[in-house]
Amino acid sequence: MEYDVVVVGGGPSGLSTAIRLKQLAAQTGQELSVCLLEKGSEIGAHILSGAVIEPRTLEELIPDWKEKGAPLNTAAKKDQFLLLTETESVQLPTPPQMHNEGNYIVSLGNFCRWLGQQAEELGVEIYPGFAAAEVLYHADGSVKGVATGDMGIGKDGEKTDAWQPGMELWAKQTVFAEGCRGSLSKTLFQRFDLQRDADAQTYGIGIKELWEVPAAAHEEGKIVHTVGWPLDASTYGGSFLYHLENNQVVVGYVVGLDYKNPYLSPFEEFQRFKTHPAIRKYFDGARRISYGARALVEGGLQSLPKLTFPGGVLVGDTAGFLNMPKIKGTHTAMKSGLLAADSVFELLTSDEGGNEALAYPARFEKSWLKDELYRARNIRPSFRWGMWGAMLYSAIDTYIFAGKAPWTLRHKHRDHECLRPADEYSPIAYPKPDGKLTFDRLSSVFISNTNHSEDQPPHLKLKNADVPIQINLAKYDAPEQRYCPAGVYEIMGREEGKPRLQINAQNCVHCKTCDIKDPTQNINWTVPEGGGGPNYPNM
Incomplete structure (x- = not known):
């Protein structure tokens, strides 16, 4: 199947790219065919984020979003920033980057479902349940498109009675919007050496639960962030607690994947965090509804790769546009999609020829997105000095230099290189889950609605x-x-x-942490059959 543009990934950046392309085509009277592939069973099925959304890019893309029913239902009303010790909490001034006035607490999955509707109304062809498994190339080495994986291949690698061949989708430009550590994008990084002029990318793992809490514990629009306990001062991480509508609260924890202690378990740290007196009070008599996890990009401006290559572009978390000090990536991912769409459309409708949208990085350099990431660039790498050193430095960088210090701190190590041998540490004795506030992994995976066909080759592959x-x-x-x-x-x-x-691939929630943190880089995360993985209803 041939299209003008194929978009790989149905998250905020991919959908924004597709929408802007069709808007531009309608405004200029051009014919432009746009196809979007989503590996989840539906748009939003694999989407997981905190999430507090800054509506800045949404205003640019769909100015009448309120009239069109965008699910931004809970306005942010109150910010709280806490430093936790094992038994106490101290309220600190909320850093300027974390002020949320004018923002909304949302289900990012539901927001993407709404974006998908807007895209389809404009004529974007959306195919959920189809996983792009391979990048296709022209003879000259430029990207030709992607191929979806075959369906109905058994564990033994042989065709079953349910076999259906994959499809090749050819495009003049292919937009890779796979999210963090995309399985196809990482092959593009190698083939085109896209990271060559940038720092090493660094990541975190975010783990999240959705709860229904008693009305007395609920404060719609309240936002709480914490640092400190249960992590030690040398490990980057922190929590979020967001009060949605309908007595729902999302609670989550992020741990930087540059941690050193091989005995550390981000999942167990999250469960332990919920037992703190300042946190557990929200969950007495509450009911856990859903669970999920995903990796997130933390490198910022200095880790951005080359954004274009012959035949395609990178957008969103695939490239690394998250603003870590803000703890927000939706508006930045969407903005990258708009910048890419403008440039791809210009390339496809000009008479100058060529197959690389070089105007995209040029547009980025002149955009508010570049300025925002520039001002935030030094906060995350300052945590090399530990939590206390980083907090002191961040205050200086923010309040004295307004993010424009005459230096840039670098990311020097990849996350998997940071893990130290086990004989340098002692095992961590994590408490057993009580099944009410704290839980084990398998009961958590169960409520993520994760499902994979058991008769398929494992999508988690060992090189050795x-x-x-x-x-x-x-x-x-x-x-x-x-x-x-x-x-x-x-x-x-x-x-x-x-x-x-033993690899229990059927449990995989597609977080990609193993692909990032494995110390020998021996684990290769690839896509399973389309539609496999979690099915997040409201995350």
């Missing part, structure tokens, strides 16, 4: 089957058991003296 035991277990005590928030990786047979790694 010996490495998990000979290196990861021997040197790091198999950290994949702990950094995975879904219980995918287990060491079996240890008591018998015959340890082996």
Whole structure:
């Protein structure tokens, strides 16, 4: 199937790109065919974020969004920033970047479902349940499009009775909007050396639960962020607590994946965090509704790769446009989609020829997006000095230099390089879950509605089957058991003296943490059959 533009990914950046392209075509009377592929079972099924949305880009894209029923129902009303010790909490001044006046607490999945409706009304062809599994290339090396994976391949690699061949989608320009650590995008980074002039990208893992709480514990529009306990001062991380409408509260925890201790478990740290007196008070008599996890990009401006290559562009979290000090990436991802769409449309409708949208990075350089990321660039890397050093530096950078200090702090190490050997640390004794406030991984995965066909090849692939035991277990005590928030990786047979790694791929919530944090980079996350993975209803 041939299109003018194929968009890979139905998140905020991909949908914004598709919408803007069709808007431009309508405004100029041009014919422009746009197709969007989404690996989730529906638009929004794999979308997970806090989320507080800054409506700045939405105003640019769809000025009448209120009249069109955009699901921005809960205005942010109150910010609170807490420093936690093990038993106490201290309220600190809310950093300027974290002020949320004019913003909205939303379900990002529901917001994307609404964006999908707007895109379809403009004529975008959306195909959910189709996972782009391969990048296609022309003979000259430029991107030709993508191919979706075959359906109905058994575990043995042979065709089953349900086999359906994948499809090739050819495009004049392909937009990669796969989100954080896209499985196709990482092959583009290698082929075109897109990171060559940028710092190493760094990531975090965000884990989130949605709760229904008693009315007395609910304060619609309230936003709480915390730093400190349960993490030590050398580990980057913090929490969020957002009060939605209808007595719903989202609670989540982010841990930077540059942590050193191989015994640390982000999932267990999140469960422990909820037991703090300042937090657990919200959840007495409450009911947990949903659970999910995903990686997020934290590198900021200095880690942005080259955004274009012959035949395509990168947008959103695929490129790394998250503003970490703001703890927001939706408005920035959407803005990158608008900048890319303007440039792709210009390329496709001009008489100058060429197959690389070079106007895109030029537009970025002149945009408010560049200015916003520039002002935020030094906050995340300052945490190399620990929490106290970073808080002191961030105050100086923010209040004295207004984000325009005459230097730029660099990201020097990739996250998987930061993990230290297990013999340098002691195991962490995490408390057992009580099933009311704290939970185990498997009960959590169950309410994420995660599902994969069990008769399919595992989508989590090992480059070398010996490495998990000979290196990861021997040197790091198999950290994949702990950094995975879904219980995918287990060491079996240890008591018998015959340890082996068991991969429960059917549990995977597509967070991509294993692909990022594996110390030997031996795990390769690839797409399963289209439609597989979590089905987040309201996340």
